[in-house]
Amino acid sequence: MRVAFLAAMMLVVAVPVAAQQEVPPAPFAYRQLPDPDQEAKAKALMVTLRCVMCQSQSIADSDAPIAGDMRSEVRTRIAAGEDPEHIRQWLIARYGDYVTYTPQIKPITWPLFAAPVIILALAALLLRGRFKRGERIDTGEQA
Amino acid sequence: MIAELGLAVLWMAAALAALQLVAGALALRPEGGQLGGLVRPVAVMQGVLVLIAFAALVWLFVTTDLSVKLVVENSHSAKPLIFKIAGTWGNHEGSMLLWVTIMAVAGAFVAVIERRLDERTLIATLGGQAFISLGFYAFLLFASNPFARLAQPAEEGQGLNPLLQDIGLAFHPPTLYVGYVGLSIAFSFAIGALITRNVGPAFARAMRPWVLGAWIFLTLGITAGSYWAYYTLGWGGWWFWDPVENASLMPWLAATALLHSVSVLQSRDALRAWTVMLGVLAFSMSMVGTFLVRSGILTSVHAFAVDPQRGAFILALLAIDIGGALALFTLRVSTVTEGARFSLLSREASLVFNNVMLCGILGIVLIGTLYPLMTEAYGVKVSVGPPYFNPVSAIFAFPMLVVMAIGPLLRWRRDRLTGDRAARVTWPLAVCAALALAVFVGVETLAHHITLLPALGLALASGLFPASFLPLVGRNLRRTPLPVWGMVVAHAGIAVSLFGMASESAFSVERLAALTIGESRDVGPWQVRLDGMMPVAGPNWTALQASVSTRYAGAAPTVLHPMAETFTNPPGTRNESALQTRWNGQLYVVLGEQAQDGRWQMRFWWKPFVPLIWAGGAMVGLGGLLALLGRVMSDLRRLIAKDKIAYRRTRQGR
Amino acid sequence: MSDNTEKPRNRLALWLPLAIFGGLFALFVHGLMRPADNNVPSTFVGNPLPQFDLPAAAADRPGLATSAFRTGKPRLLNVFASWCVPCAAEAPQLAALAQAGVDVEGVAIHDRPEDLARFLANNGNPYAAIGRDDKRVVQIAIGSSGVPETYVIDGQGVIRYQHIGDIRADDVPMLLGKLKEAASKGAGS
DSSP states (O other), rough: OOOOOOOOHHHHHHHHHHHHTOOOOTTTTSEEEEEEEHHHHHHHHHHHOOOOSSOOOOGGOOOOOOHHHHHHHHHHHHHHTTTTTHHHHHHHHHHHGGBBBSOSSSSSGHHHHHHHHHHHHHHHHHHHHHHHHHHHHHHHHHO | OOHHOOOOOHHHHHHHHHHHHHHHHHHHHGGGGHHHHHHHHHHHHHHHHHHHHHHHHHOOOOOOOBBBBBHHHHOOOSOOOHHHHHHSSSSSHHHHHHHHHHHHHHHHHHHOOOOOSSHHHHHHHHHHHHHHHHHHHHIIIIEEEEOOOOOOOSSOOOOOOOOGGOOHHHHHHHHHHHHHHHHHHHHHHHHHHHHHHHOOOOHHHHHHHHHHHHHHHHHHHHHHHHHHHHHHHHOOOSSOEEEEEHHHHHHHHHHHHHHHHHHHHHHHOOOOOHHHHHHHHHHHHHHHHHHHHHHHHHTTTTSOOOOHHHHHHHHHHHHHIIIHHHHHHHHHHHOOBBBOOOOOOHHHHHHHHHHHHHHHHHHHHHHHHHHHHHHTTTTOOOOHHHHHHHHHHHHHHHHHHHHHHHHHOOOOOOOOOSSSSSSIEEEEEEHHHHHHHHHHHHHHHHHHTTTHEEEEEHHHHHHHHHHHHHHTTOOOOEEEEEEHHHHHHHHHHHHHHHHHHHHHHOEEEEEEEEEOOOEEEEEEEEEEEEEEEEEOSSEEEEEEEEEEEEETTTTEEEEEOOOOEETTTTEEEEEEEEEEETTTTEEEEEEEETTTTTTTEEEEEEETTHHHHHHHHHHHHHHHHHHHHHHHHHHHHHHHHHHHHHHHHHHTTT | OOGOOOOOHHHHHHHHHHHHHHHHHHHHHHHHHHHOOOOOSSSOOSSSSSOOEEEEETTTOOOEEGGGGGGSSSSEEEEEOTOHHHHTTTTTHHHHHHHHHHOOOEESOOOHHHHHHHHHHHOOEEEEEEEETTOHHHHHHOOOOOSEEEEEOOOOSSSEEESSSSTTHHHHHHHHHHHHHHHHHHHHH
16 A cells, blocks of 8 residues: 655655755765765664654655755764764664664563564464374374 | 436445345345345446446546546646546545445456355355445445535646656556455455355365455555655665555465465365464455555555544444454354364475464564554654564564475475485475575675675575476476466565565665766766756656766666656656666666756666566566466366256256 | 364464454554654753854854853753744744843754845844754754754753744743743752
8 A cells, every 4th residue: 555655755855855955965965975884884874764854764765854964964973983873872862762763672662572572482382283283193193 | 417426326336235235144044045146136236336436436537527526636637648547546535436346346246256155155255245345335425425526616626746647656556455355355255154154165265266366466566566666766765664565565464374374275174264364364454554554643655645534434444344353253263173184294384384474474564563653652752664674574584485495395284305205305405405505605705794684585585496496396397287387486486576685685886976967987887977967848747857878887878867857736846766777687866956066966776686576576476367367267167167068968858 | 083073272362363453453543542743852851952063144143052051041942944934933932032031042954144134134033143054963963853943941051841843822931931940940950
């Protein structure tokens, strides 16, 4: 049902373009870092940071101006040698856990990380029940 | 006139659905036997009437009848014809009408062709289908009438969102609707079988083509949707784990599981309760998906026709249909026995394992998608994105893919891997596994910047692809039944798609550049040069078009034309990326804005083997189509044989 | 291998799907009832303002630095831009606040001096100082996600409150109250 980018998307794309085109974006919004290793680091971080204006996009793939400025912020900090996780925590201190697509391990997200374990346990239970009975019947047949 | 006709016909169809439900319910009682004869013709008539109503709405859009509210809000007289037609379902009311149309037509189809299921289960099924349809009729007639008129006809329509004026998008939603509604038929079959307690191979036989058909459409719909997002979003991404994308993935996962368990039920009379459960689950996921998309309770880039009021209506339908079905399941299923047994090493066992793993992925996607909603109940905003979904779903997906390579080679009920079976099963699989291991070691030693998941994906895909063809070894290929071909093609398609995904994530090259005209840049093996800029005009848009000449590793140059379009009615902008496809990947070019110093912001990506993602998806769909074709042909053959026997009998005077 | 020899199933487990569905339903109802809130609030409230020193954005007002907030008197920090429509809508309320003796400091986002001058000429200029933030450095550093946003800063330079969106007429007394609160807190700390 990915039917349409509707109004929300249009606002994000259309309004800033119309209103702001004369003001240049921040230096590293649309420019990569010269050092490929640093750029790779910055990119890996940016795809996991959520744009705070455009609802459901990472800052790495949004045209929203604030996403561009956040990219610039991230690249500038990476270029200055800052650790990506440190930048993430810096942003979380300002925007909360909303800003990171990588859920942080905290009491409120424990169920999220418990989910695969619980599902695996349920699956094991379901499968064990079936196969154990199945095998018993097989050996019974062979005897 | 046409609008009133459409509305009247829609009311009549709703009345027939009510009749179909009542007659079906009464016919199941001992005293109402003769009412059973009514159900099939009513179902057919209902399908015909809804089709007329839908045709009326299409006509209103094609002629741009500006006295109809829906047309005014979603169309414009100066729009290309194809987008006028697509505008019919590019909005909430029209898409709901399309939904009931497909539903009623499918119901009519079941009524006409299904002859081998016992009559009571069929009547219960059609009654169930009428029950679901009634909910949607009520929704349409009371809360979202597509035929409502304006008191004063408008001067001109408000037009269609530019992003929707795309040929891929025009046909993407109906594809998914067919899938969802196909699952509603499977759901009705499951309900019918639960009501008559008749869960067995005949039920599976009747249900299977509908599941298969729905699954084909879902597969193609998701594949096309992903490609559409890839080329319109302009940042090279093809899957974002966005709530709306997840909403379309969840029914697919459930339908995939259902498809496999229903074939076990059909050929081995096993997994009865499990199949019924999946039948309920698959349609539940379609409804949950529709609810999530339309209610707007989750934020999404792809939000469509968001309105909490409509959300409440869909939620009520969801509660009645799914809650009712689950309650019926809980009460009845203990009287449905599990059916035949099998051992740990058997084809059934591998199918069960994969079923459970698919449901595991479904559980992860569901929890991850809804988790932000849960924490918001506690006043905390969190985001769950690719860094969660990718590795956690891989925990389930990778073992599943390994078993997918093995399962089709195993025998039903019980198998072993020693003796004569070693040459047939063990050794070929060992070769594939060695291949996968070699790729993994190769990737890890040659390119150690590649992270674990893509490396595992590349390895698994390389082993899986040859393994998918093993079921054909030793067979007479010309006599191999079509469904076997279907399975082989679909499984190979999964491997192809996985390879594309892993390759895209491992080897993509991104280049952002501000270029003056005449300037060049290297993008991986490509050399690109901005040759010029020129304005172009379309029917309802104007655009700035760049000419970019591209050259792959010194080969002859070709010219690409990325555009930045500006639409007039309604106003809006859209970036049209330009793609150049080679056998080994795709070059992706986007035109951005002009910087203050006069240079043009351009974005380039070289994505090795990325088209394989969608090629694989198409292969999976094709595999489904082959399986469906095999089924239809064997049915036809049986019908012809039956006619011949009957003919001979009459000739012999018996 | 007869089907009828099967053990009776665990009845409790059969209720599991229905229970899960009930939970989902409750979650969906809750989601529908709760008004959609797409604002991302700053989680930086309670922290001291980060260090910054922005150049002047308008000819007749100085630039803005963190030191301006350490004078012992609470102030408002208004994040705005000339290209933002709600920012023009809240101008009368800001003027009313300035009239009431509140110091309003401005941070102009992505603004050209000539656009800003025109905006101030049309809508009035309640600001004591306006810093020019062309890269949204300050905006991001205080966890602001859009324009306009208004922060209450106490006399020690600590962020005490964030108001998202334009200031309506009935927000004015509320903000005055927050400033008073900040004054007592700022003095106490």
